[in-house]
Amino acid sequence: QPPFSHKHNFGRLPQQQLQQVGPKCALVVPKGHGESCITIESINRAFNKASKEFRLVESRDETYNEQLAETLLETSRLLALEHKLETDEIQAALPLIDVYKTGIARYCPKPAKCEPRRFRNYDGTCNNLDNPNWGAISAPFRHLLPPDYADDISMPRISVTGEQLPTARYISSTIHRDLGYHDHAVTVFLPAFGQLIDHDMAAGAETKDPRTNAEPKCCDVSPDRRHPACWPIDIPANDPFYSLFGRRCLEFVRSASGLKDKCKLGPRATYNTVTSFLDASFVYGTNKETAHKLRTFRGGSLNANPALRNLGLKDLLPSRKENPDQNCKRPSGDIYCFEAGDARVNQQVMLVTLHTVFLREHNRIAAQLAKVNPHWDDERIFQETRHIIAAYVQHITYNEFLPMVLGKDIMADYGLLLDRDGLSSAYNPKINPNLPSSFHAAAFRFGHSVLPSQIEQWSVTHKHVGSRRLSELFNRPFDMYQGGVTDRYISGFMNQVAQAVDDAMTEELTNHLFAEPLKSFGADLASLNMQRGRDHGVPSYNAFRAYCGLRRARHWDDLAGSFTNETLQKYARTYASPDDIDLWSAGISERPLPGSMVGPVFGCIMGETFKSLRYGDRFWYENGGWPNSFTLEQVNEIRRIKLSRLLCDNGDRIETAQVYAMVLPDPQINPRVPCKSSVLPRLNLELWRESKGKPNVKNSQFAPPTAPGPFAGGFNSVPTLFNNPRPFFP
Ligand code: HEM
Numbered sequence: 249q250p251p252f253s254h255k256h257n258f259g260r261l262p263q264q265q266l267q268q269v270g271p272k273c274a275l276v277v278p279k280g281h282g283e284s285c286i287t288i289e290s291i292n293r294a295f296n297k298a299s300k301e302f303r304l305v306e307s308r309d310e311t312y313n314e315q316l317a318e319t320l321l322e323t324s325r326l327l328a329l330e331h332k333l334e335t336d337e338i339q340a341a342l343p344l345i346d347v348y349k350t351g352i353a354r355y356c357p358k359p360a361k362c363e364p365r366r367f368r369n370y371d372g373t374c375n376n377l378d379n380p381n382w383g384a385i386s387a388p389f390r391h392l393l394p395p396d397y398a399d400d401i402s403m404p405r406i407s408v409t410g411e412q413l414p415t416a417r418y419i420s421s422t423i424h425r426d427l428g429y430h431d432h433a434v435t436v437f438l439p440a441f442g443q444l445i446d447h448d449m450a451a452g453a454e455t456k457d458p459r460t461n462a463e464p465k466c467c468d469v470s471p472d473r474r475h476p477a478c479w480p481i482d483i484p485a486n487d488p489f490y491s492l493f494g495r496r497c498l499e500f501v502r503s504a505s506g507l508k509d510k511c512k513l514g515p516r517a518t519y520n521t522v523t524s525f526l527d528a529s530f531v532y533g534t535n536k537e538t539a540h541k542l543r544t545f546r547g548g549s550l551n552a553n554p555a556l557r558n559l560g561l562k563d564l565l566p567s568r569k570e571n572p573d574q575n576c577k578r579p580s581g582d583i584y585c586f587e588a589g590d591a592r593v594n595q596q597v598m599l600v601t602l603h604t605v606f607l608r609e610h611n612r613i614a615a616q617l618a619k620v621n622p623h624w625d626d627e628r629i630f631q632e633t634r635h636i637i638a639a640y641v642q643h644i645t646y647n648e649f650l651p652m653v654l655g656k657d658i659m660a661d662y663g664l665l666l667d668r669d670g671l672s673s674a675y676n677p678k679i680n681p682n683l684p685s686s687f688h689a690a691a692f693r694f695g696h697s698v699l700p701s702q703i704e705q706w707s708v709t710h711k712h713v714g715s716r717r718l719s720e721l722f723n724r725p726f727d728m729y730q731g732g733v734t735d736r737y738i739s740g741f742m743n744q745v746a747q748a749v750d751d752a753m754t755e756e757l758t759n760h761l762f763a764e765p766l767k768s769f770g771a772d773l774a775s776l777n778m779q780r781g782r783d784h785g786v787p788s789y790n791a792f793r794a795y796c797g798l799r800r801a802r803h804w805d806d807l808a809g810s811f812t813n814e815t816l817q818k819y820a821r822t823y824a825s826p827d828d829i830d831l832w833s834a835g836i837s838e839r840p841l842p843g844s845m846v847g848p849v850f851g852c853i854m855g856e857t858f859k860s861l862r863y864g865d866r867f868w869y870e871n872g873g874w875p876n877s878f879t880l881e882q883v884n885e886i887r888r889i890k891l892s893r894l895l896c897d898n899g900d901r902i903e904t905a906q907v908y909a910m911v912l913p914d915p916q917i918n919p920r921v922p923c924k925s926s927v928l929p930r931l932n933l934e935l936w937r938e939s940k941g942k943p944n945v946k947n948s949q950f951a952p953p954t955a956p957g958p959f960a961g962g963f964n965s966v967p968t969l970f971n972n973p974r975p976f977f978p
């Protein structure tokens with residue numbers, strides 16, 4: 249699987265011919281029998297023209313980078329026209345130009361200067377010391393394959409026949425129907441945790457209308473008056489659902505353009521507004537201002553709402569009083585949604601519940617660290633706690649979540665199996681941890697297929713006590729203010745079975761997404777996923793088959809083993825060519841690999857991404873030898889943590905939980921155990937006791953009894969979970 253680089257996609261144009269030759273020529277491109285020189289002058293000319301058109305003025309405005317990005321796109325377009333560049337020349341040659349040798353240089357942001365420190369920057373900068381913006385906010389989504397744009401620069405993908413692709417809603421309504429099967433092994437905690445870490449890793453940039461500071465509306469505006477980023481989704485007249493309401497249009501706004509690394513020219517890039525690293529940014533935010541808003545500045549703790557203390561219950565997330573109606577459907581003016589490090593927290597109760605658990609765990613650890621190290625100030629306690637919480641997120645992701653999603657083989661192929669012991673020296677500063685666009689716009693949205701229609705509440709004694717439609721809970725997290733509801737959701741997510749990854753999607757998401765209270769229809773998440781993929785230039789499923797080492801399909805028959813016959817027939821009726829199929833659609837519909845929830849293509853994209861988030865993160869919790877490193881004893885302590893421990897400690901009255909909360913309870917392979925069982929050890933913070941400015945690493949005698957319960961060795965010691973063959977389409 250060659251990673252995308254100009255070497256692979258640029259075979260036609262010998263590398264040495266692409267270097268700058270002489271002071272004038274920025275790039276030489278072979279043309280016919282001769283060569284064509286793109287001069288610095290012609291670049292400056294194109295850039296000046298583009299900057300007039302986009303009224304580019306140097307500024308520190310939030311939108312400056314987007315404006316510069318648009319200007320650079322236009323510059324690329326002008327150069328492509330003038331020099332008659334072909335697709336691969338635009339994709340691979342234009343980015344080779346060193347814009348720092350042109351007039352563009354003074355408009356480009358200067359990279360930060362970095363030195364190794366103990367704690368991560370909130371915005372992710374300086375994780376990679378040579379490339380300070382890698383993995384940071386505003387970093388571009390990276391491309392595993394060259395982006396596929398109709399005009400090679402920015403227009404959304406079209407069919408290989410030159411026609412438009414079928415509208416995303418048609419594909420959604422024919423292929424992603426609500427006829428799904430249950431997964432046989434995982435609970436609703438799997439998608440709940442998946443979405444939480446998705447929000448740690450990814451948030452595309454919305455295009456805002458400067459007049460309203462919100463996304464522009466597109467559907468009910470005549471095409472000539474629409475915002476340029478409008479790209480609404482057509483609903484066919486005979487749509488099985490929306491036709492009942494006479495709807496022909498779904499809102500969609502293209503993501504904002506971003507700057508490429510080093511201000512490079514070439515096709516459109518989109519960017520990430522959060523840190524791609526698993527650094528618990530959903531708890532703390534991705535800039536100082538947000539973090540400061542969330543902190544109490546006392547004892548290292550975070551703000552919390554003590555409303556339920558009189559019932560003897562733990563604190564809730566703080567209320568969001570700024571912009572209280574943004575993404576929040578309040579029944580009255582005196583009730584509020586919640587505030588957290590990620591603005592999407594109120595989207596539905598699975599998220600709110602897990603955000604609450606992590607907030608409580610932060611405050612629990614901070615209080616203990618303050619006791620263990622009475623000489624630490626607020627800042628030190630806060631940052632050490634944040635460091636531990638990030639380590640939890642990493643550990644639970646690779647120890648509990650990925651084994652279920654990917655299975656052991658993919659984990660092994662991509663180096664994702666965690667070390668059992670020792671500190672790691674596998675950090676590789678050459679690995680770029682920016683998220684691939686194919687991951688955030690397609691592969692990691694596999695979770696949308698796993699969601700149930702109803703969210704169940706269970707008692708702490710594991711009895712089903714009620715259910716609510718998912719669509720009743722969008723942007724309405726107000727249940728949480730009732731005493732005991734946090735526990736009922738926690739217990740519900742541990743006990744409710746999730747859906748399988750398959751072509752089916754619940755109508756709660758495909759017809760009722762974000763429906764207004766009492767409204768009969770909402771938006772369609774499946775359509776959004778496909779439109780978003782096209783918006784971001786994500787190439788088709790077939791291109792990714794080749795990337796992932798599978799045979800590229802030339803005829804529909806070539807895909808016979810990969811999908812059910814029924815799905816394949818639908819694809820053949822829907823798309824003009826196997827080269828056209830949208831990645832998200834086919835990725836969730838692929839036959840899963842043995843022991844995995846996903847098929848080979850999503851497995852490969854996720855494998856590649858999680859590999860880069862492990863080996864490309866200098867702050868990775870297993871890493872030794874850096875100022876940020878934990879001691880071996882501390883890492884070994886973190887290695888014993890399980891999600892169920894967090895649920896036990898941060899639910900209100902949770903007393904029992906299965907060992908692996910994302911896996912259905914089973915008396916043999918995943919038994920329910922009391923929270924006080926040694927199978928679910930709690931972090932021993934004595935190992936963080938510091939005397940005379942040095943962490944006391946020899947303190948292991950304080951460790952709690954390390955009775956190796958049946959699962960103490962981590963996931964690998966439960967081989968039955970790994971080896972349990974998953975039925976193919978039962
Ligand atoms: C009820 C639960 C969920 C809802 C309502 C929901 C809704 C959404 C929406 C509206 C978007 C933005 C769509 C767009 O305009 O492109 C989105 C993006 C996304 N979702 Fe979900 N989602 C849910 C659960 C999940 C789960 C379980 C996962 C993964 C396990 C997931 C992964 C993602 C990812 C990776 C993105 C892209 C984020 C970005 O880069 O901006 N979501 N989701």
Ligand SMILES: [Ca+2]
Nearest residue numbers: 448523525529
């Ligand atoms: Ca992050």
